[in-house]
Amino acid sequence: MYKRVRLKDTVEVPPEHLADVTDQRVKALLQDKLEGRMDEDVGSVVSVIEVHDIGEGAVLHNRPGVYYEAEFDALTFDPDMQEVIDGTVVETVEFGAFVGIGPVDGLLHVSQITDEYLTFDGANQQLASSDSDKTLGVDDAVRVRVVTKSVDERNPRDSKIGLTAKQPGLGKHDWLESERRRRAESGAAAEDD
Secondary structure: OEEEEEEEEEEEEOHHHHHHOOHHHHHHHHHHHHOOOEEOOOEEEEEEEEEEEEOOOEEOOOOOOEEEEEEEEEEEEOOOOOOEEEEEEEEEEOOEEEEEEOOEEEEEEHHHOOOOOEEEEOOOOEEEEOOOOOEEEOOOEEEEEEEEEEOOOOOHHHOEEEEEOOOOOOEEHHHHHHHHHHHHHHHHHHHHO
């Protein structure tokens, strides 16, 4: 999910900073350029950590700055397919819940939350079961699995991560804890017999 990776990229140093082409200056320019950007190969760039090498500058015709290729370490977020992740519900809508998983949100479609039928309760901003007392709302902690991933490098906000909570060991943390207690109690009752 989170990885420290070594990357190379080109950064433009504006004319007013050409006397100050230091690791710190290049790091700041790389941070402005890359942090929050999605890349299909490395995922979402969370932070530029450290600059290791700054190449020779190159001047391009009709461009005021000088371009430097830099080698640097970055912290990235790239969830793997089928990876299990703990997250927090950040929004509920009629068709499901958006779950914050690191620097991005994934969609937990209503059909992927539970086998029970869930309806959207807009007044309370939650999804509620008509079969039991199960509800899922904003700020609820959930354990989910990544089932689809589509990265849009041009518009990172349009990138999509699909999630499921319908498998054993997945779901709202409160539901998982209740299930553990129920199993422990039924196991203790079976031992008493």
